[in-house]
Amino acid sequence: ADVKKIAVLAGDGIGPEVIAEAEKVLKRTEELFGYKFETEHALFGGIAIDERGTPLPQDTLELCQKSDAVLLGAVGGPKWDNNSKELRPETGLLGIRKALGLFSNIRPAVIFDCLKDASTLKPEVLEGTDLIVVRELTGGIYFGEKFRRDTPNGQEAVDTCAYNVSEVERIARQAFEIARTRRKKLASVDKANVLETSRLWRETVIRVAADYPDVELEHVLVDNCAMQLLRRPSSFDVIVTENMFGDILSDEAAMLTGSIGMLSSASLGEGSFGLYEPVHGSAPDIAGQGIANPIATILSVALMFRLTFGYHDAADSIERAVKNVLDAGHRTGDIAVDKSQAIGTTAMGDLIVQAM
Amino acid sequence: ADVKKIAVLAGDGIGPEVIAEAEKVLKRTEELFGYKFETEHALFGGIAIDERGTPLPQDTLELCQKSDAVLLGAVGGPKWDNNSKELRPETGLLGIRKALGLFSNIRPAVIFDCLKDASTLKPEVLEGTDLIVVRELTGGIYFGEKFRRDTPNGQEAVDTCAYNVSEVERIARQAFEIARTRRKKLASVDKANVLETSRLWRETVIRVAADYPDVELEHVLVDNCAMQLLRRPSSFDVIVTENMFGDILSDEAAMLTGSIGMLSSASLGEGSFGLYEPVHGSAPDIAGQGIANPIATILSVALMFRLTFGYHDAADSIERAVKNVLDAGHRTGDIAVDKSQAIGTTAMGDLIVQAM
Ligand SMILES: CC(C)[C@H](C(=O)O)[C@@H](O)C(=O)O
Ligand SMILES: CC(C)[C@H](C(=O)O)[C@@H](O)C(=O)O
Numbered sequence: 070a071d072v073k074k075i076a077v078l079a080g081d082g083i084g085p086e087v088i089a090e091a092e093k094v095l096k097r098t099e100e101l102f103g104y105k106f107e108t109e110h111a112l113f114g115g116i117a118i119d120e121r122g123t124p125l126p127q128d129t130l131e132l133c134q135k136s137d138a139v140l141l142g143a144v145g146g147p148k149w150d151n152n153s154k155e156l157r158p159e160t161g162l163l164g165i166r167k168a169l170g171l172f173s174n175i176r177p178a179v180i181f182d183c184l185k186d187a188s189t190l191k192p193e194v195l196e197g198t199d200l201i202v203v204r205e206l207t208g209g210i211y212f213g214e215k216f217r218r219d220t221p222n223g224q225e226a227v228d229t230c231a232y233n234v235s236e237v238e239r240i241a242r243q244a245f246e247i248a249r250t251r252r253k254k255l256a257s258v259d260k261a262n263v264l265e266t267s268r269l270w271r272e273t274v275i276r277v278a279a280d281y282p283d284v285e286l287e288h289v290l291v292d293n294c295a296m297q298l299l300r301r302p303s304s305f306d307v308i309v310t311e312n313m314f315g316d317i318l319s320d321e322a323a324m325l326t327g328s329i330g331m332l333s334s335a336s337l338g339e340g341s342f343g344l345y346e347p348v349h350g351s352a353p354d355i356a357g358q359g360i361a362n363p364i365a366t367i368l369s370v371a372l373m374f375r376l377t378f379g380y381h382d383a384a385d386s387i388e389r390a391v392k393n394v395l396d397a398g399h400r401t402g403d404i405a406v407d408k409s410q411a412i413g414t415t416a417m418g419d420l421i422v423q424a425m
Numbered sequence: 426a427d428v429k430k431i432a433v434l435a436g437d438g439i440g441p442e443v444i445a446e447a448e449k450v451l452k453r454t455e456e457l458f459g460y461k462f463e464t465e466h467a468l469f470g471g472i473a474i475d476e477r478g479t480p481l482p483q484d485t486l487e488l489c490q491k492s493d494a495v496l497l498g499a500v501g502g503p504k505w506d507n508n509s510k511e512l513r514p515e516t517g518l519l520g521i522r523k524a525l526g527l528f529s530n531i532r533p534a535v536i537f538d539c540l541k542d543a544s545t546l547k548p549e550v551l552e553g554t555d556l557i558v559v560r561e562l563t564g565g566i567y568f569g570e571k572f573r574r575d576t577p578n579g580q581e582a583v584d585t586c587a588y589n590v591s592e593v594e595r596i597a598r599q600a601f602e603i604a605r606t607r608r609k610k611l612a613s614v615d616k617a618n619v620l621e622t623s624r625l626w627r628e629t630v631i632r633v634a635a636d637y638p639d640v641e642l643e644h645v646l647v648d649n650c651a652m653q654l655l656r657r658p659s660s661f662d663v664i665v666t667e668n669m670f671g672d673i674l675s676d677e678a679a680m681l682t683g684s685i686g687m688l689s690s691a692s693l694g695e696g697s698f699g700l701y702e703p704v705h706g707s708a709p710d711i712a713g714q715g716i717a718n719p720i721a722t723i724l725s726v727a728l729m730f731r732l733t734f735g736y737h738d739a740a741d742s743i744e745r746a747v748k749n750v751l752d753a754g755h756r757t758g759d760i761a762v763d764k765s766q767a768i769g770t771t772a773m774g775d776l777i778v779q780a781m
Contacts, residue, residue, distance in 0.1 A: 215621040223590025226625035234579025269582035296680040324652035
C-alpha cells in the first residue's frame with residue numbers, strides 16, 4: 070500500500086507524552102485498516118534550542134518538506150521565555166508556518182456532550198455550538214516589517230500589517246469551501262471601519278462570494294465578533310479572519326466550549342499537506358507527570374486522516390472511540406469532576422486504542 | 426458657584442433619547458447639590474454628516490475644547506455605513522479622540538445584581554467580577570500610516586502600528602494609578618512574543634512598575650487574555666492594553682457582564698477633561714420608539730462627576746438611585762425578563778431622577 074510519511078515534532082512540556090498516545094493510534098490504524106505510516110521524529114521548539122541552538126533546525130524543516138503531513142505536540146515553556154527572539158520556541162512556530170506555506174489555520178470549536186458543564190457559559194447558550202475558525206496564518210502584522218527608531222518622545226516601535234489580494238482570496242476561498250460542506254454560513258471578521266487591510270479584506274471576500282452564491286455571508290467587526298461569540302455562539306458556522314484577529318478569536322471560541330483539552334487544529338497550505346496539533350499548549354506545570362490529556366492530539370490525527378489523507382473510515386473510528394471512552398466515564402484530571410477517579414495519559418490512550 | 430461647561434453631542438439613533446434623560450439628571454443634580462452646569466449641544470456623527478457634510482464640524486470641536494467635559498450619546502447607523510471614509514461617523518469618533526488628546530479609554534465592567542441572569546456566563550463564574558479595561562486610545566494601528574500599493578499579487582493594503590515610549594508610559598501610569606485605588610492588581614496585555622510594539626510596551630510597563638511597588642503586575646498575552654476573561658473574570662482588577670487589543674477585549678469584557686445596556690465609559694487626556702459615553706451603540710433598530718435604556722448614559726454622567734468634577738456626592742446619589750430603581754423591579758425592554766412589564770426611556774429617566 071501507499072506509505073504515508075508523517076514528521077513527528079513532539080516538542081516541549083507535555084508534547085512528548087501526548088504524542089506517544091497519538092502514535093499508538095497510528096499503529097492501531099495500520100492494524101485495523103491496512104493503511105501504512107512511516108513516522109520520523111525531529112527536534113522542534115525549546116528542545117531544539119537546547120540541543121541544536123535554534124527552534125527550527127534545517128533538517129527538521131527538510132523532514133517536514135519531504136513528509137505528507139506533520140504531527141506536532143506543543144512547544145514552549147518558562148525556560149525559554151526570556152531568550153532573545155531567535156532563540157524562542159514561538160519563532161520556530163512562525164518559521165515553520167511560513168517555510169511550509171501553511172496559510173490557513175483551521176480550528177473547530179465543538180462541544181463534547183460530557184464536558185458541557187466544563188464551560189463557563191450556560192449550557193442553554195452553548196447548545197448546538199459547532200463552529201470553525203479559519204485563520205489566515207502567514208500574513209498580516211505577524212510577518213510585516215518590524216523595527217525601532219528614536220524619536221523626541223523616546224524610542225518608537227513599529228509593526229507593519231500588510232495583505233495583498235491573492236493572500237485574502239486563497240483564505241476566503243478555503244473558508245467558503247469549508248462552509249459549503251457544513252451549514253453554509255460564513256462570517257468574515259475584519260475592522261473595515263478603521264483598517265485599510267480590512268477594507269481590502271472585505272472587498273476581496275465580497276468578490277470571492279460571487280462564486281459561492283449558496284453560502285450566506287455576513288461581515289462582522291472584530292470587536293462585535295468578540296461579543297457575539299459570547300452571546301450567540303451556536304449561530305456561527307464558519308468564521309474567517311486575518312492572522313492577529315484569528316489568534317484572539319480562535320482562543321476565545323476554544324475557551325467558550327469548555328473543551329480546550331479536547332480541541333484539535335490543522336494548518337494547511339496549497340494541496341493536501343498539513344500540520345496538525347492540539348489547540349492546548351505545552352503545559353509545563355504538569356509535564357512529566359503522566360497526567361496530560363492526550364485526546365486533543367489523538368483527534369488531531371483524526372483531522373489529519375480527514376483533511377490530508379482522506380481516510381474517513383479511520384477518522385470515524387478514532388472519533389467514535391474517543392466518544393465511547395468518554396461516554397463510559399473515563400476522564401483525565403483536566404476534565405474529571407471527581408479528580409480522585411482520574412486516569413493518566415497512557416491509560417487514556419490505551420482505552421481509546423482498544424475502543425477503535 | 427463654579428459653572429461647569431458640558432458639551433453635549435447627542436449623535437444618532439437612540440443617542441438623543443438617552444441624552445435627554447441624562448440631562449434631566451444634570452438638572453436634578455443642580456437642584457439637589459447646588460452645582461451649576463451649562464450645557465450646549467452640537468452636531469456630531471451621522472447627523473453632522475447630513476447637516477454639515479462632515480462627522481466632526483469645526484465648531485463642534487471648538488465647543489468641546491472650551492468645555493470642561495463632553496457628554497456623548499452614540500453615533501452611526503446603516504445610513505452612513507457605505508460612505509467614503511471622510512463621511513463616516515466613526516471617522517468623527519477617531520478625529521475627536523485625537524483632536525482632544527483623549528489617550529485613555531476607561532471602561533468599567535461590573536455586574537448589576539439584578540442582571541446576573543442576563544449574562545451568558547454561569548452566575549458562579551461571574552460572582553465578584555468588577556474590572557476596568559484601560560485602553561490606549563490615540564495610538565497604535567488606528568492612527569498609523571495606511572495606504573495601498575500595487576504588487577504582482579494584486580493590490581496590497583498596509584496599516585502601520587506604532588507606539589513610542591511616552592505614549593506607553595502615560596497610559597501605564599494612569600492604569601497603575603487606577604489600580605492603586607482599587608484591588609491593586611494590574612494585568613498588562615500585549616503580544617510580546619510576536620510584535621515589536623508589544624515588546625516596547627512590556628519593557629515600558631515594567632519600568633513604570635518600579636514606581637508602583639504596591640501594585641501587583643502580571644503580563645498576559647492577548648490571546649490568553651481573551652480566554653482568561655471567560656475562565657476567571659473575577660480575578661481581574663485593572664487591565665491595560667493598546668488601542669486595537671483594547672477595542673476587542675473591552676467589548677468581550679462588557680458582554681460577559683450581561684449588563685451592556687448599563688455600562689458607561691470615560692475617555693481621558695491630560696488633566697481633568699474627559700469625554701463620557703455609554704458603551705452601547707446607537708441601536709438604529711429601536712431608535713425613535715422611546716424604548717432605549719438610558720441607564721448607561723446616566724451612569725456616564727456619574728462617572729463624569731467622579732473623574733472630571735470630583736462631585737462624589739452627586740455621583741453616589743445617581744448610582745444609588747439607579748440601584749434603587751432597579752431593585753424596585755423597574756426595567757426597560759432590553760433588561761426586562763417579562764417584556765410586557767417593560768417601561769420606556771422617559772419613564773426610566775423620571776424614576777431615577779425621583780430616586781436621587
Ligand atoms: C505562540 C504564538 C506565536 C502563536 C500565535 O500567535 O500564532 C500561538 O498563540 C498560536 O495561536 O498558535
Ligand atoms: C467605531 C469604532 C471606530 C470604535 C473603535 O474601534 O474605537 C468603537 O468600536 C469603539 O470601541 O469606540
